[in-house]
Amino acid sequence: MIAVFFQQGLNGLVLGSTYVLIALGLTMIFGILEVINFAHGEIYMIGAFLTLFLTSIFGIPFLFAIPIAMIGSGLFGLLIQRVVFRPIIGKPMINGMLISFGLSVFLMNLSTLLFKADPRSLDSGFAHLNIRFLGLQITFERLLVIIIAILLVSILYLFIQHTKVGRAMRAVAEDREAAQAVGINIDRIHLLTFGIGCALASAAGSLAGAIFFVSPIMGWAPVIKSFVVVILGGFGNVMGAILAGLILGIVESFGGGYISYAYKDAYAFVILLLAFLLKPEGLLGGNR
Amino acid sequence: MKSFLRFIFALLLMFFLILAPWLFEKDYYIHLLVMACIYSMLAQSLGLIVGFTGQVSLCHATFYGIGAYISALLSLNYEMSFWVTFWFGGIGAALAAYIFGSIVLRLKGHFLAITTALFGIMVTLVLDNWVELTKGPMGLPGIPNPTPINILGFKIGFSSRTEYYYLALTFVFFMSTILYRIIHSRIGKAMLAIRENEEVAQSVGIDTMRFKLAAFTVGSGFAGIAGSFYAHYILFISPVSFTLSESINILVMMIFGGMQTFVGPIIGAITLTILPEFLRMTGALRLTLYGLVLILLIIFLPSGIVGSIKEKWSSSNEGK
Numbered sequence: 001m002i003a004v005f006f007q008q009g010l011n012g013l014v015l016g017s018t019y020v021l022i023a024l025g026l027t028m029i030f031g032i033l034e035v036i037n038f039a040h041g042e043i044y045m046i047g048a049f050l051t052l053f054l055t056s057i058f059g060i061p062f063l064f065a066i067p068i069a070m071i072g073s074g075l076f077g078l079l080i081q082r083v084v085f086r087p088i089i090g091k092p093m094i095n096g097m098l099i100s101f102g103l104s105v106f107l108m109n110l111s112t113l114l115f116k117a118d119p120r121s122l123d124s125g126f127a128h129l130n131i132r133f134l135g136l137q138i139t140f141e142r143l144l145v146i147i148i149a150i151l152l153v154s155i156l157y158l159f160i161q162h163t164k165v166g167r168a169m170r171a172v173a174e175d176r177e178a179a180q181a182v183g184i185n186i187d188r189i190h191l192l193t194f195g196i197g198c199a200l201a202s203a204a205g206s207l208a209g210a211i212f213f214v215s216p217i218m219g220w221a222p223v224i225k226s227f228v229v230v231i232l233g234g235f236g237n238v239m240g241a242i243l244a245g246l247i248l249g250i251v252e253s254f255g256g257g258y259i260s261y262a263y264k265d266a267y268a269f270v271i272l273l274l275a276f277l278l279k280p281e282g283l284l285g286g287n288r
Numbered sequence: 289m290k291s292f293l294r295f296i297f298a299l300l301l302m303f304f305l306i307l308a309p310w311l312f313e314k315d316y317y318i319h320l321l322v323m324a325c326i327y328s329m330l331a332q333s334l335g336l337i338v339g340f341t342g343q344v345s346l347c348h349a350t351f352y353g354i355g356a357y358i359s360a361l362l363s364l365n366y367e368m369s370f371w372v373t374f375w376f377g378g379i380g381a382a383l384a385a386y387i388f389g390s391i392v393l394r395l396k397g398h399f400l401a402i403t404t405a406l407f408g409i410m411v412t413l414v415l416d417n418w419v420e421l422t423k424g425p426m427g428l429p430g431i432p433n434p435t436p437i438n439i440l441g442f443k444i445g446f447s448s449r450t451e452y453y454y455l456a457l458t459f460v461f462f463m464s465t466i467l468y469r470i471i472h473s474r475i476g477k478a479m480l481a482i483r484e485n486e487e488v489a490q491s492v493g494i495d496t497m498r499f500k501l502a503a504f505t506v507g508s509g510f511a512g513i514a515g516s517f518y519a520h521y522i523l524f525i526s527p528v529s530f531t532l533s534e535s536i537n538i539l540v541m542m543i544f545g546g547m548q549t550f551v552g553p554i555i556g557a558i559t560l561t562i563l564p565e566f567l568r569m570t571g572a573l574r575l576t577l578y579g580l581v582l583i584l585l586i587i588f589l590p591s592g593i594v595g596s597i598k599e600k601w602s603s604s605n606e607g608k
Contacts, residue, residue: 036398087587093397094344098543099586101536106579112572224409227402235398262417269410272403276391 016249017149021204023229025197031236035096041219042107047202048209077198119213325456331553333510339547342483347408353530355512370434374516381512427526546592
């Protein structure tokens with residue numbers, strides 16, 4: 001019983017780590033561009049497909065394929081920022097939401113046309129490597145999700161807190177006009193934010209793709225849940241997103257194991273609704 | 289001059305709408321007209337919430353679905369007629385919107401949008417999993433037609449699509465009349481004030497929460513009635529018709545027509561119901577194009593068809 005309990009907790013951490021990686025990009029993009037990006041899940045999907053092709057066609061080892069896919073998705077992120085999101089900066093929020101939804105539908109169905117809808121498995125090469133620890137068992141693939149998430153989050157944290165560019169990003173998030181007044185190139189910060197966000201989503205997609213499967217529709221559900229993470233953590237709040245992502249992963253894992261598996265996708269919403277009821281004035285930092 | 293043109297336009301439109309089934313003889317075209325009417329109800333009622341009160345709701349199809357399910361279940365399980373159940377469908381959807389709205393309408397902007405989207409997803413999950421009541425993804429087949437009615441001695445049996453079309457047109461007419469009256473009343477002015485600036489509206493003594501809730505409840509109630517009509521027209525419903533994508537689809541229709549205008553949502557609904565039928569393509573290709581068109585629309589025509597025409601009109605008038 002206890003073992004099952006901890007096993008569920010561990011699975012929850014794995015799940016939560018992917019939410020954290022997706023939500024970090026979403027929350028940064030929101031904090032700096034003030035856009036809700038529905039297409040973020042498709043970047044996650046594209047990252048998974050890139051890793052799949054890199055490992056299966058070019059024979060590149062999984063651990064090297066992930067960073068290459070991150071660079072590829074990051075560059076793609078720059079492209080969509082330029083082409084799709086730049087024209088709507090400063091327009092009403094509903095425009096950003098719909099354009100990103102359009103992008104999401106476009107990318108999802110284009111990939112269905114190109115890659116077919118059937119789920120494929122992504123072989124990381126670690127599928128049979130089991131690690132036992134204090135009576136708990138975890139495949140190395142799953143452990144890798146936690147390790148890489150910690151690694152990427154730490155790098156991101158150091159980058160945001162301790163580099164000049166990171167400081168500029170925080171400044172833009174805090175006050176766009178003031179940042180512009182002191183000579184920060186807003187346009188370049190927007191690009192960079194999108195690139196980083198997409199690279200993180202790509203890593204999450206590659207890791208989740210190895211555990212579950214890779215398919216054109218794989219990004220839709222995780223990104224919706226990551227929105228919950230972003231709201232619970234506070235829009236634009238990086239630490240909040242990390243905490244909320246792990247909490248959601250664990251709740252889903254326990255809920256799916258002990259309450260009802262069919263409703264596992266509903267727990268995110270239930271948490272959110274409870275939060276609204278308990279803190280009706282808005283979550284973390286009031287309403288926007 | 290302007291009001292005269294408008295009057296002529298309205299008259300022509302009315303003639304066209306009434307004669308439409310005789311112009312397009314194929315059954316399938318009349319089906320499209322009925323669907324266009326249903327989407328007009330949806331887009332226009334969403335217009336009250338999003339266009340005129342400024343509250344972005346991403347769960348309009350959810351209330352559409354709630355209305356459809358209530359109405360279908362009542363007629364299947366209790367053998368009630370459509371003429372009774374559509375009231376329940378509308379009131380049920382409105383009640384659900386009132387309860388949900390009083391929790392979430394204090395949220396603003398992105399928070400509200402995402403929360404409503406999640407609400408829609410959760411209701412879809414419930415419809416999919418509460419198999420004893422809803423039969424899950426299998427859906428509810430065999431919903432009865434509306435029972436025949438007599439109007440001035442004419443018996444209307446709802447056996448042909450044309451009869452449905454006129455009923456749908458009646459619904460659209462009554463709904464837009466009510467919406468028009470709301471928008472052009474003091475209530476409507478308060479709603480507009482909330483859209484333009486909620487803080488200012490509050491500071492001049494408008495109980496913003498009350499009006500937001502009113503718009504949300506009425507708009508969603510109308511969506512419920514549209515759902516009820518849909519259920520008794522298609523005679524089969526399943527959760528896939530009431531998903532987040534459908535909510536966004538309605539939103540797109542509203543914006544495509546022009547969301548801050550009265551007729552915009554209707555124009556958008558008609559165009560986007562009928563136009564895609566000319567692009568006869570299979571699933572993924574069609575959706576790829578849909579996504580692309582949506583992106584181009586938001587970049588190049590952000591205020592919609594009617595909105596853009598209005599802007600052109602007023603700018604050319606200023607020029608004189």
